[in-house]
Amino acid sequence: MKAIVYTEYGSPDVLHLAEVAKPAPQDNEVLICVHATPVGFGDLLARDFKSVTPRKFNMPFFFWLPARIAFGVNKPKKNILGSEFAGEVEAVGAAVTRFKKGDQVFGYRGQNMGAYAEYVCMSEDGVLAIKPANLTYEEAATVPYGALTALSLLRKVNLKRGQKVLINGASGGIGAAAVQLSKYFGPEVTGVCSTPRVEFVKALGAGKVIDYTQEDFTRNGETYDLIFDILGKSSLARGKKSLKPNGHYLFASFKMKQLAQMVWTKMTGGPQVICALSSEKAEDLTFIKKLIEAGQYKAIIDRRYPLAQTAEAHRYVETGRKTGSVVMTM
Ligand SMILES: NC(=O)c1ccc[n+]([C@@H]2O[C@H](COP(=O)([O-])OP(=O)(O)OC[C@H]3O[C@@H](n4cnc5c(N)ncnc54)[C@H](OP(=O)(O)O)[C@@H]3O)[C@@H](O)[C@H]2O)c1
Numbered sequence: 445m446k447a448i449v450y451t452e453y454g455s456p457d458v459l460h461l462a463e464v465a466k467p468a469p470q471d472n473e474v475l476i477c478v479h480a481t482p483v484g485f486g487d488l489l490a491r492d493f494k495s496v497t498p499r500k501f502n503m504p505f506f507f508w509l510p511a512r513i514a515f516g517v518n519k520p521k522k523n524i525l526g527s528e529f530a531g532e533v534e535a536v537g538a539a540v541t542r543f544k545k546g547d548q549v550f551g552y553r554g555q556n557m558g559a560y561a562e563y564v565c566m567s568e569d570g571v572l573a574i575k576p577a578n579l580t581y582e583e584a585a586t587v588p589y590g591a592l593t594a595l596s597l598l599r600k601v602n603l604k605r606g607q608k609v610l611i612n613g614a615s616g617g618i619g620a621a622a623v624q625l626s627k628y629f630g631p632e633v634t635g636v637c638s639t640p641r642v643e644f645v646k647a648l649g650a651g652k653v654i655d656y657t658q659e660d661f662t663r664n665g666e667t668y669d670l671i672f673d674i675l676g677k678s679s680l681a682r683g684k685k686s687l688k689p690n691g692h693y694l695f696a697s698f699k700m701k702q703l704a705q706m707v708w709t710k711m712t713g714g715p716q717v718i719c720a721l722s723s724e725k726a727e728d729l730t731f732i733k734k735l736i737e738a739g740q741y742k743a744i745i746d747r748r749y750p751l752a753q754t755a756e757a758h759r760y761v762e763t764g765r766k767t768g769s770v771v772m773t774m
Contacts, residue, residue, distance in 0.1 A: 447561035448754040448772075449523050453494035453516075456758035459560075461751070464524070467565040471537040474566055476549060478531040479581035481559040482771040483754075483761045484589050485617055487525045490515055490557065491758065502676060502697035514555065526559025528552055530575055530584035540568045548575040550733075552588035552724050560754060562774055573729040576736035583743035586769035588724070590621035591732045591741070593696070596722035598625055601670050601692045605630030610661060610686070613674030614650060615641035615767070618696055622672055623648045624741050631669065636661055644744065644767045662686050670694060680705050680717055687715040694718045744768035 449462040469475040489496060493515045501508040515521065530550040533543050543549065551572035558564050566572045571592070575584045597618075603609065609626045613619040614635030626633045627649045635650035638657050645653045654661050662682045669691050671683055676697035687693060695702045698719040705717040735741040746768035749757040757770050 445562040446751065447524050448526075448751060450491060450520060450525065451523055452519050453492050455492070456755040456762070458491065459525075459755040459758065461754075464561070466563050469535055469537045469540075469565045470567075471539040472567055472569070473537045474533050474540055474543045474547075474549075474568055474572070475535040476529070476531040476551075476564050476566060477534045478529045478559060478562060478564055478774055480531070480585035480771050480773050481526045481529045481751075482586045482589075482769050483757050484527050486527050486555070486589070487557075487560075488758065488761065490520065490522075490525055490555075493520070494518070502699075504698070504700050504703065522557050524558045524560050526557050526561065527554055528585055528588045529559035529564060530579075530581040531564075534563070536568075542568045543572070548581070549573065550575045550581075550584040550588060550729070552592055552729065554724060560751065560772065562751075569726070571724050571726050571729055573726060573733050576733045578737055578739075579743060582745060582748060582771045582773060586743050586745060586771055587621075587732060587736070587741075588729060590617035590619075591625070592724040592728055593618045593722040594621035594625050595728050595732065596724065597694060597696055597720055598622060598629070598672070600694060600718050600720050603629035603631050603670065607631035607669035608634070608667070608688075609670045609672065610634045610636065610654075610666075610668045611650075611672050611674070612636045612656075612661070612678050614645045614648070614653070616674060617769075619674045620645070620648055620744070620768075621741075622674070623650050625735075626670075626672075628735060628740050634661070634666070634668070640765070641767050647744070648742070667691070672696070676702065684715060689714065691715045692718055694720070696720075696722075746770055748773055750774075 445466040450458045533547040609631040615637035634652040635645035
């Protein structure tokens with residue numbers, strides 16, 4: 445089968461189209477013919493992990509070291525990127541009961557990666573679900589990472605109607621999902637992003653959008669029940685006054701400082717800091733599928749590239765100009 449392979453860390457130039465062995469499903473696995481796979485945050489990170497120093501890594505050092513070892517110290521251990529995909533089940537192992545040949549599915553492979561390829565095998569108990577009927581393969585492939593991460597993290601707080609939520613980093617993979625899911629759970633949503641993506645974040649359903657190049661959300665006098673900071677660009681010191689007395693400051697990216705603040709705010713009461721890692725589950729993907737089919741969650745694609753032009757797709761994402769997802773098609 446054809447796949448995009450990389451054997452050394454580096455710029456998008458390290459990504460090459462190659463012929464590799466087609467995987468064969470074990471008894472509990474399904475073989476999926478991949479139709480589409482997007483460029484995710486994790487793909488950029490894993491492609492050039494050697495240049496990601498502990499300082500550049502958006503997590504504490506004790507997460508960086510195992511990640512560096514897991515990805516490969518000097519060269520990548522896994523040679524095919526791609527954490528998300530949508531495609532069609534081509535064959536199933538003898539023990540598989542949940543899926544059958546011909547099923548249209550979408551799924552998430554996390555750090556196992558491997559979706560930049562014509563075929564992948566997934567355990568039937570993996571993060572795999574039937575594709576939403578109203579999405580194309582391309583749209584469906586872009587959903588799992590952002591939606592599963594945002595859903596898992598938003599479940600750390602109890603969102604309800606009447607509340608106000610601010611998403612800092614609302615135009616990216618996790619943020620775009622967080623805007624839509626927060627709105628679904630009931631609160632009024634404010635998104636924060638830069639000028640070129642203001643209309644995009646409005647289109648996702650944010651009631652208000654703050655352009656961080658024009659306005660500092662910590663200085664406008666508004667208060668929120670939840671500030672969800674995706675990249676950790678804001679800080680408790682500045683943002684505290686924008687939180688309601690029982691509000692939460694949820695960090696998807698955090699360092700030791702935010703972990704210490706989490707412990708401190710738990711001990712002292714008042715607004716709480718939460719630093720959490722997401723856990724991705726198949727049942728959550730099925731939940732997202734239902735939201736999509738009910739018209740309450742959408743996938744917006746910026747650009748499509750053929751698989752052979754994956755390096756080009758990475759270059760485009762690295763310009764920082766994307767508005768929505770960038771997806772490769774087979
Ligand atoms: N906790 C967990 O379990 C978990 C899981 C996965 C990932 N993560 C973390 O999540 C992060 C990646 O998130 P992602 O995939 O959503 O990234 P992404 O797609 O690259 O999006 C990041 C967004 O942040 C916005 N941004 C940049 N500078 C900003 C600023 N100064 N103020 C406000 N927003 C700003 C950008 O908006 P503009 O383009 O409009 O500037 C961009 O859309 C990583 O740090 C990763 O470590 C955490």
